[in-house]
Amino acid sequence: MKILIVDDFSTMRRIVKNLLRDLGFTNTQEADDGTTALPMLQNGDFDFLVTDWNMPGMTGLDLLKKVRADDRLKSLPVLMVTAEAKRDQIVAAAQAGVNGYVVKPFTAAVLKEKIDKIFERVEG
Amino acid sequence: MAGINLDTDNSAVGTEIKNLAESMLRQLELGDLSKAVALVNNLNEVRDRTLYNEIGRLTRALHEAIKNMRVDTVGAASDIDHATDKLAYVLEMTDKSANRTMDLVDAGMPLATDIHDRASALSVEWQRFLNKELKPDEFRNLTKDINQFLLDSASQSQRLQGQLSDIVLAQDFQDLTGQVIHKVAALVTDVEGRLVQLVAMAGNVDSITGIVHADMESAEEPTEGANIAAEGPQINKSSEDVVASQDDVDDLLSSLGF
Numbered sequence: 001m002k003i004l005i006v007d008d009f010s011t012m013r014r015i016v017k018n019l020l021r022d023l024g025f026t027n028t029q030e031a032d033d034g035t036t037a038l039p040m041l042q043n044g045d046f047d048f049l050v051t052d053w054n055m056p057g058m059t060g061l062d063l064l065k066k067v068r069a070d071d072r073l074k075s076l077p078v079l080m081v082t083a084e085a086k087r088d089q090i091v092a093a094a095q096a097g098v099n100g101y102v103v104k105p106f107t108a109a110v111l112k113e114k115i116d117k118i119f120e121r122v123e124g
Numbered sequence: 125m126a127g128i129n130l131d132t133d134n135s136a137v138g139t140e141i142k143n144l145a146e147s148m149l150r151q152l153e154l155g156d157l158s159k160a161v162a163l164v165n166n167l168n169e170v171r172d173r174t175l176y177n178e179i180g181r182l183t184r185a186l187h188e189a190i191k192n193m194r195v196d197t198v199g200a201a202s203d204i205d206h207a208t209d210k211l212a213y214v215l216e217m218t219d220k221s222a223n224r225t226m227d228l229v230d231a232g233m234p235l236a237t238d239i240h241d242r243a244s245a246l247s248v249e250w251q252r253f254l255n256k257e258l259k260p261d262e263f264r265n266l267t268k269d270i271n272q273f274l275l276d277s278a279s280q281s282q283r284l285q286g287q288l289s290d291i292v293l294a295q296d297f298q299d300l301t302g303q304v305i306h307k308v309a310a311l312v313t314d315v316e317g318r319l320v321q322l323v324a325m326a327g328n329v330d331s332i333t334g335i336v337h338a339d340m341e342s343a344e345e346p347t348e349g350a351n352i353a354a355e356g357p358q359i360n361k362s363s364e365d366v367v368a369s370q371d372d373v374d375d376l377l378s379s380l381g382f
Contacts, residue, residue: 011222018226054354061352083357085367087376092352094380101373104357110370 002044003028006037006051006060007081012104016050016081019108023115034058038066041073048118053082053089061096068097077118081106137174141167182328189321204315207308214304217297224294232287235280242273 003025007013013030020028029044031037035057041049049067053060060080067073079100080093093101099121100114148163249266252258258266330337358366367373 009219011219011226014223014226018230054356059354061354082354084354085358085361085373086355087365087367089352089355090367090373090376091380094377094382101377103367103370103373106370 001025001027001047003048003050004031004037004040004044004046005029006031006034006049006055006063008032008052008055012052012081016111019111020050022108023112034060034063034066037063041067041076042070046076048115049076049078050081051078053080053084053093061093064093064096064098077122079114079118081111137170140170144170178328182325185325186322189318189325203311207311210304210308214301217301221294221297225291228287228291228294232284235284239277239280243277246270246273 003020005013005016005020005028007016007030010032013032017028017030020026029040029046031040033055034051037049037051038058040046049063051060051063058066060082064078064080067076067078077099078097079102080098081102081104083104084090085103090101099118102110102114144163144167148160148167151157151160151163246266246269249258249262249269253263253266360366361368367376
């Protein structure tokens with residue numbers, strides 16, 4: 001399972017990376033915004049994308065839209081881990097085709113629950 | 125902040141105008157048109173005089189406000205510039221602290237895992253010993269293992285202690301960044317106060333000259349839907365359009381069929 005973690009703050013990337021490692025996902029790579037993430041996704045065989053929303057360059061929502069518009073990437077599971085907490089925003093992310101939405105600050109248990117749920121759906 | 129008196133002594137002017145108007149009315153009732161017209165001129169004079177006085181006073185007040193605002197509040201090497209530097213410092217400190225904490229956890233985690241794994245394994249062997257299932261050479265190995273484990277766990281837990289207290293120390297940024305944030309917040313409040321004064325002054329000029337700003341009447345229409353932008357953390361979690369917790373997010377998504 002190869003996972004791409006996208007967040008503009010290196011500490012948050014590290015936290016997510018450590019949590020994923022504790023959950024048994026050790027094959028992770030990082031990008032600091034959508035602009036760097038998109039070519040990585042297009043050229044690498046990632047199985048899962050964890051992305052922040054608010055980032056310079058390309059935001060997580062725009063990255064999600066680009067992923068869904070790309071024939072090769074459109075079925076990639078995407079989990080949004082973000083501080084954006086307005087109802088309108090969550091609805092917009094859902095409409096753009098997000099698979100899970102976690103608001104910061106979050107716990108390891110919540111992250112695990114959402115990831116499990118996403119893979120349950122993808123595999124089921 | 126030097127006080128700027130914006131209160132106009134309107135009552136004196138008002139009384140003067142009222143008196144003039146009343147006597148003008150009397151002259152009109154008496155049929156003395158020329159005296160009434162002369163009083164209209166007097167009224168004009170009062171208005172002009174008030175206006176000039178006000179303009180003079182406002183000009184002084186404006187100078188005072190600009191002086192208070194200080195040119196060094198904005199631009200390079202200004203208060204705002206310093207505040208930006210200070211916030212960059214806060215960012216740097218919190219970043220350093222977060223990484224230091226995670227480094228220490230990364231270093232400590234294998235020690236704790238090792239103690240746990242070996243204790244669990246020894247516990248299984250020890251149970252076999254209690255059940256008298258161990259052969260003599262197995263027992264000899266067990267005592268050796270237990271001895272080594274006791275030595276290792278003493279030194280490993282000591283290192284863990286050190287790492288834990290270093291983690292506590294890595295939180296010292298809160299004090300330093302807290303002080304900086306307080307200073308920046310005070311600057312923002314100060315600048316806001318001065319801006320409010322300038323706005324009040326502009327309002328005074330408008331009321332004296334009778335200027336009405338048509339464009340200010342129409343409140344800005346919020347642009348809906350088309351472009352949902354990132355806003356960062358919501359400070360006021362009690363707001364209607366903001367989710368209060370992950371549970372709210374889950375409820376909202378499940379209502380959308382997730």
